[in-house]
Amino acid sequence: MYYTVTLNPAVDMLTKSNNFSLGKLNRTEEAVYVVGGKGINISMLLKNVEKDTVALGFIAGFTGQYIKEELKKLNVVTNFVETKGNTRINIKLTTDTETEINGQSSTVTKEDIAEFHKTLGSLTEEDTVFLSGNIISGMTTSDFVHIAEEVTKKGATLVVDSNKDLVLETLKYRPFVVKPNEFELGEMFGVEINGIEDILLYAKKLQDLGARNVLVSRGGDGALLITEEGEVFSVGVTKGDVVSTVAAGDSMLAMFVSRYDDTKDYKEALKYASAAGGATSFFVGVGSKDLINQLVTQLKIQKIK
Numbered sequence: 001m002y003y004t005v006t007l008n009p010a011v012d013m014l015t016k017s018n019n020f021s022l023g024k025l026n027r028t029e030e031a032v033y034v035v036g037g038k039g040i041n042i043s044m045l046l047k048n049v050e051k052d053t054v055a056l057g058f059i060a061g062f063t064g065q066y067i068k069e070e071l072k073k074l075n076v077v078t079n080f081v082e083t084k085g086n087t088r089i090n091i092k093l094t095t096d097t098e099t100e101i102n103g104q105s106s107t108v109t110k111e112d113i114a115e116f117h118k119t120l121g122s123l124t125e126e127d128t129v130f131l132s133g134n135i136i137s138g139m140t141t142s143d144f145v146h147i148a149e150e151v152t153k154k155g156a157t158l159v160v161d162s163n164k165d166l167v168l169e170t171l172k173y174r175p176f177v178v179k180p181n182e183f184e185l186g187e188m189f190g191v192e193i194n195g196i197e198d199i200l201l202y203a204k205k206l207q208d209l210g211a212r213n214v215l216v217s218r219g220g221d222g223a224l225l226i227t228e229e230g231e232v233f234s235v236g237v238t239k240g241d242v243v244s245t246v247a248a249g250d251s252m253l254a255m256f257v258s259r260y261d262d263t264k265d266y267k268e269a270l271k272y273a274s275a276a277g278g279a280t281s282f283f284v285g286v287g288s289k290d291l292i293n294q295l296v297t298q299l300k301i302q303k304i305k
Contacts, residue, residue, distance in 0.1 A: 002046050002258070003120075003129045003156075005147065006039030006057035008105055008136040009067055010090045014244060014284060020095035028093070032284050034246070035067045036090060038132035038161060041250035043076050045276060045286045051258050054079055056119050058136055060106050061086030081115045083108050092246055108138035117150065125155030128257060131170070132161045132250065141169055148173045161253055164188040171210035178206060179215040179253045196304070199224055200232060213266075215256060215273070217249055223277075224304075225270045232305035235270050238278030238295040251286050252277035267301040274299055 015031040035044075039057060046053040059067055059080040064087040071078050085106020093099045123129065129151045135144050144162070148170040151158045160167055160175040164187050167178055185202050186193040193199060203214040203226040212228040222236040255276035260269035275296035279287020 001127045002043075002051055002053040003123070003127060004039035004043045004046075004053060004055050004057075005129060005131045006037035006055065006133055007139060007144075008088070008134055009035070009037030009040055009057055009059060009064075010088045010103065010105075011063045011066055012036040012090045012092055012246060014092045014094075014246070016094045018095070020093070033066075034285055035070045036246070038250050039130055040067070040071070041247040041286055042130050042132060042254040043071070044074060045247075045251045045254040045280070046258060047074055047076050048286060049255065049258060049276075049289045049292065053077065056080065056116070058083050058105075058108055058112065058116065059087050060084060063087040063089060079119050081108075081112055081119065083112045092244065094244075098245070105136055108136050110138075113139060113143055117147075120147070120150055120154070123151060123154035123156045127154075128157040128159060128176075128261070130159045130161070130254070130257075132159075132253075134163055134166070141165060145169050148175075159253065159257055161250070168209065171206065174210045174212055177213040177215055177253070177257065178211045179217065179249065179256075180206075181217045181219070181249065185216055196224065196234075200226065200305075215253070215270075217252060217277070223252070223270065223274055225266060227266050230305070231266065231303065233267055233270050234302045234304055235274045235299055238275060238298045240278060240282040240295070242281045243284055245281050247286050248277040248280045251280040255292065267303075271299045271301055272296055 012034045013031050015028040017026050017028045043053040043055040054077045060083045088103035088105040091101040144166050152173040158175045160170050161179050182193045206214050214226045216224045225233045252273045256269045256273035259272040275292045278295050279291040
């Protein structure tokens with residue numbers, strides 16, 4: 001079973017505005033509301049490719065109930081801890097550029113955190129847990145690390161995708177894969193990444209710290225995979241009209257793990273991961289299985305090392 005952990009989920013409001021101007025009344029087109037949060041995005045992509053998944057984390061208030069109801073419509077099983085207050089709303093505004101305004105969720109308590117850990121009680125070595133996104137107000141870095149520790153102790157496969165500090169703190173638990181983008185990889189080590197050689201150098205440092213595989217997304221330049229066997233593969237991007245890049249990286253990560261589990265083939269997993277990222281970019285929400293299968297035919301894998 002695939003479990004996803006979204007500690008700080010959101011309802012994303014996607015809308016457009018022509019001739020946007022700060023300090024003035026602006027009118028938008030009709031908004032689209034999408035349930036969000038990295039782990040939730042992963043659960044939705046997994047369900048689209050017919051994988052069973054359970055979404056874990058915290059929800060609160062009317063926005064939290066909206067998330068729960070929308071996931072139910074998609075046949076995604078949920079086991080959220082319900083807390084006081086409201087889950088945040090994020091605004092994704094498209095004008096001449098894309099602007100994001102992320103809201104603040106209500107704070108969780110120590111009792112809420114203890115209740116969340118009960119949702120991990122049934123994990124086994126047959127399970128995979130995606131520990132994604134940032135912590136919610138009321139949690140600390142050590143709380144996040146404790147989740148990674150508990151997943152590992154249960155024998156489940158750990159996948160981590162979060163900010164630099166949280167990723168670095170969990171590497172000692174040997175996650176199966178981490179997925180920084182180029183900028184995030186440099187940020188982890190306080191450097192600026194300039195080209196493939198730099199990516200390989202600092203991805204290897206992540207492996208030295210405990211990461212088994214490192215998947216580095218490079219925007220329009222595709223992605224690089226550095227495997228635990230020391231092989232390096234690259235993949236390009238698919239062609240299409242970009243609607244929104246929201247959740248593209250999450251889709252890539254979900255598809256990579258899922259396809260690898262099915263095939264035990266890193267090249268196949270990387271190719272489908274790129275196709276899933278593209279499928280989500282060309283769609284509001286996450287990409288469909290049919291579109292992923294169409295786009296994957298555009299891609300070829302190059303072995304660099």
